[in-house]
Amino acid sequence: MGEVVWIEVLSRHRDVIARHRCGDDVVRIGRAYDNDVVIDDPYVAPHHARIVRHPADGLIVEDLGSLNGLFLDREQHRRDRVALGDDRTIRIGNTRLRVRTADHPVAPERPARAEARHGILLAALIAATLALAPLGEWLTDTAEPKPSRYLLPMLGLSIIVLGWTAGWAVLSRVFAGQAQFERNLAIALSGVVGYWLYHGVVTVFGFGLAWRGLAPYEATGMWCLIALLVFMHLHAIGPSRPWLKAAVVSALAGAAIAMNVVNQLDPLGGVDQTNLLRNFLPPALRLTGLRSEGAFFGQVRELKAQLDRDRATEFNETAAATQAPSK
Numbered sequence: 001m002g003e004v005v006w007i008e009v010l011s012r013h014r015d016v017i018a019r020h021r022c023g024d025d026v027v028r029i030g031r032a033y034d035n036d037v038v039i040d041d042p043y044v045a046p047h048h049a050r051i052v053r054h055p056a057d058g059l060i061v062e063d064l065g066s067l068n069g070l071f072l073d074r075e076q077h078r079r080d081r082v083a084l085g086d087d088r089t090i091r092i093g094n095t096r097l098r099v100r101t102a103d104h105p106v107a108p109e110r111p112a113r114a115e116a117r118h119g120i121l122l123a124a125l126i127a128a129t130l131a132l133a134p135l136g137e138w139l140t141d142t143a144e145p146k147p148s149r150y151l152l153p154m155l156g157l158s159i160i161v162l163g164w165t166a167g168w169a170v171l172s173r174v175f176a177g178q179a180q181f182e183r184n185l186a187i188a189l190s191g192v193v194g195y196w197l198y199h200g201v202v203t204v205f206g207f208g209l210a211w212r213g214l215a216p217y218e219a220t221g222m223w224c225l226i227a228l229l230v231f232m233h234l235h236a237i238g239p240s241r242p243w244l245k246a247a248v249v250s251a252l253a254g255a256a257i258a259m260n261v262v263n264q265l266d267p268l269g270g271v272d273q274t275n276l277l278r279n280f281l282p283p284a285l286r287l288t289g290l291r292s293e294g295a296f297f298g299q300v301r302e303l304k305a306q307l308d309r310d311r312a313t314e315f316n317e318t319a320a321a322t323q324a325p326s327k
Contacts, residue, residue, distance in 0.1 A: 003102060005051075005059070007037045010089065010096040013238025017177050027051040029092070030064075043068050043093030051084070051099065059084040059099055068093050122182060125189035132196040133157055161188050168233045176237045183236050191229040198225065219260045227253035 007027065009018040020037045028035045032046035039048070045066035054060045062081045063070035069078030073089035073096060082090055084099045091097075134150045165188045169179040202218050227249045234245045 041093040
């Protein structure tokens with residue numbers, strides 16, 4: 001071939017995990033140690049393929065009679081030879097390869113201040129989490145203030161966030177080759193902040209405006225938030241096939257939401273409406289006006305009259321059924 005080319009070994013998410021510099025006329029690929037590019041894949045033959053330069057077609061990869069064959073990345077029928085170019089990816093065994101020439105353009109360098117912005121964003125998310133968690137406890141605290149009432153929830157929240165982040169970091173390390181702990185931590189903290197903001201909206205409508213319509217379906221918003229977090233973690237592991245990931249995550253979230261809605265419609269399994277406002281907030285957050293004493297007792301009298309009518313109707317129906325002659 002004469003000129004230098006680079007053979008890139010790709011992960012399943014099409015990220016580069018290794019590069020091999022080659023400058024010979026023929027580049028041999030396989031598991032044997034006399035190859036120019038040695039592939040550690042049990043499904044690759046000792047001498048699996050070679051790359052040559054064709055006068056008319058440019059770089060060509062040819063199968064050397066291997067058992068498992070040569071494929072274009074997502075194709076299912078094997079090929080004897082493939083013309084390289086246009087960012088084509090080939091597959092041998094379970095390994096994906098891509099060829100780059102020395103003059104292949106690369107993306108411009110990232111500014112160093114972008115990393116600093118990431119650090120500032122992560123610090124801001126940590127600060128917001130540490131502020132919102134005790135604030136929620138303080139707003140609903142009706143007893144004597146105790147440090148344990150604020151420290152224990154923060155400790156539990158920290159364990160949950162770190163465990164969640166560690167799990168996704170392990171998956172990222174396995175499937176993408178990089179743990180990306182800081183990125184996964186930023187996603188998890190964004191979810192915590194999003195939860196507190198959403199919960200605050202539900203609380204305002206439930207307590208401040210005395211509107212109970214949103215509270216029974218708070219879990220719907222939570223499933224949407226969890227689905228968004230899972231999608232962001234999956235996208236961090238690998239940006240390929242975003243629509244497929246979004247479809248799978250949305251389907252699972254939709255199933256969970258449907259189960260929650262069915263449970264709410266069930267009169268025996270729904271949320272008890274008398275238990276929605278079990279957490280009282282400061283009176284300053286009460287946005288609706290108080291009812292007058294006369295209006296309150298007027299509604300009590302109307303309710304009592306309705307109960308008396310229902311009781312009388314039920315008694316009359318029972319008495320009529322008892323006195324009816326048997327046939």
